[in-house]
Amino acid sequence: MMYSRKVRALTPYVPGEQPQNRQYIKLNTNENPFPPAPGVDELLHSFDASRLRLYPDPDSTRLREAFAKRFGLGKENIFCGNGSDEVLAHLFYAFFDEEYGPVLFPDVSYSFYPVFCSFHGLSYREVPLGEDFSVDTGLFRKIAAESDYSGIILANPNAPTGIAVTRSEIITLLESTRQDRLIAVDEAYVDFGGESVVDLVNTYPNLLVVGTLSKSYSLAGLRLGYAAGHPDLIEALTRTKDAFNSYPVSRLGQEIAVAALEDTGYFEKCRDELIAVREWTAAKLTDAGWRVLPSKANFLFAAPSFTTAKKLYAILKDRGFLVRFFSKPRTRDFLRISIGSGKDMESFIHELSCITNGEL
Structure with a gap:
């Protein structure tokens, strides 16, 4: 074959x-x-289809500004992609390296994480959940202190359990582990009751928060994800994107996402x-x-x-x-x-x- x-x-x-x-x-x-928000329907009815002959803004500038306003950050803190799965795929490529050790994530979590590891040739270590299915951040800290590792990724709230880690637990994890290893927090479901840490990305330069408009903004069919982080992390994601697909978010998709974000x-x-x-x-x-x-x-x-x-x-x-x-x-x-x-x-x-x- x-x-x-x-x-x-x-x-x-x-x-x-x-x-x-x-x-x-x-x-x-x-x-x-x-x-989706009423503004999305209005945009779709008024959109000039002839504009689709032009490529979209490769930097998603206006959309990044909308996310930045939503989170109280600068547009230099925001990266946009074609769904959060694409953002995660770029993340695994940009920040995790087999030379540094395995990627750490819970043994019951988003089942795409081991797939990304396999795709990018990365080893991983699954950290057991507690008997109550909660994420034991103390165990992550212990493993990180005692062995080499490439980085940590946590879905918060976790999937498929729905159980959330507190903001203070994530801060403790950030402050007690290596600053030269990424901690990624996948906040796909955070709007339904979890505690976001997106406002901390400038305080902790090794923190990257990933999210999506699929769930809480009713735009699963649009495929629009984002990452928020220190500008150095965003630059690395942008380099990865531009080595794969410079135009991941369509012209219409960018405008729909802005319309949804504006209707709080x-x-x-x-x-x-x-x-x-x-x-x-x-x-x-x-x-x-x-x-x-x-x-x-x-x-x-x-x-x-x-x-x-x-x-x-x-x-x-x-x-x-x-x-x-x-x-x-x-x-x-x-x-x-x-x-x-x-x-x-x-x-x-x-x-x-x-x-x-x-x-x-």
């Missing part, structure tokens, strides 16, 4: 199902149930409503005997008490509800349930009640 040894060795990331064969209530890919009132309204629906759903599942982990994300990680997670996943799919099942030993008792609209979650809870009342 013509395939390289590198591609034959890859084990790709497996995204959540996007079936086309029937209508489902989709609670499996952490998409936001609300539409709509963002806050949708976020608050989604958090309320999450808490209502968690209470209903807990009352039904489920083990529900404390979530600061737009999903719940919960273990049913009346059957296996794998079996319930299949039953729900057959009944028109998609949730996410992870088959690895530490996660196979749980389902990850994205928070949909209030109506969607009422339907979901009702369906679970029908199943537990003898229709299993």
Whole structure:
């Protein structure tokens, strides 16, 4: 075969199902149930399509300024990419080096992290979560003090658990580990109740915060991610980008993202409503005997008490509800349930009640 040894060795990331064969209530890919900000719809209706004949701004200047305003930073602190996964891929290439040791991340976390390591030829060490599925930052500090490592990446809130690390824990980690090793904090879900550290990127030059507009801004279909960090880190990401694709964010994409970022009132309204629906759903599942982990994300990680997670996943799919099942030993008792609209979650809870009342 013509395939390289590198591609034959890859084990790709497996995204959540996007079936086309029937209508489902989709609670499996952490998409936001609300539409994007009204300004996005207005922009799409008024956009001059002839402008698409021109390449976009390769530096995403206006968009970086919008992110900078949102976070109280300068545009020199912001990098933009085609989804946070692309930003993460550049991050792994730019800052982690096999010569320095393994990349450290939790043993239950975003499953793209080991894929990026494999893609870039990096070793990694998975740091065990606690019995309660919390991230043990003390264990990260201990490993960092006792052995070589290339850097640390933490999803906060963590995925798929939804459990968040506190701001003070991240500060302690930053202050007690090597300053010449990157600590990346993946804040894809932070807007749903986590504590961001994005305002600290100039205080800690080895801190890089990664985020996305897919979740809290309802723009998963746009593919728009960002990183915030010290200007030296942003320069390294830009060099990496320009060695791969100088125009990752489209002209239309940049303008849509700016429109979404500018409507803070709509963002806050949708976020608050989604958090309320999450808490209502968690209470209903807990009352039904489920083990529900404390979530600061737009999903719940919960273990049913009346059957296996794998079996319930299949039953729900057959009944028109998609949730996410992870088959690895530490996660196979749980389902990850994205928070949909209030109506969607009422339907979901009702369906679970029908199943537990003898229709299993």
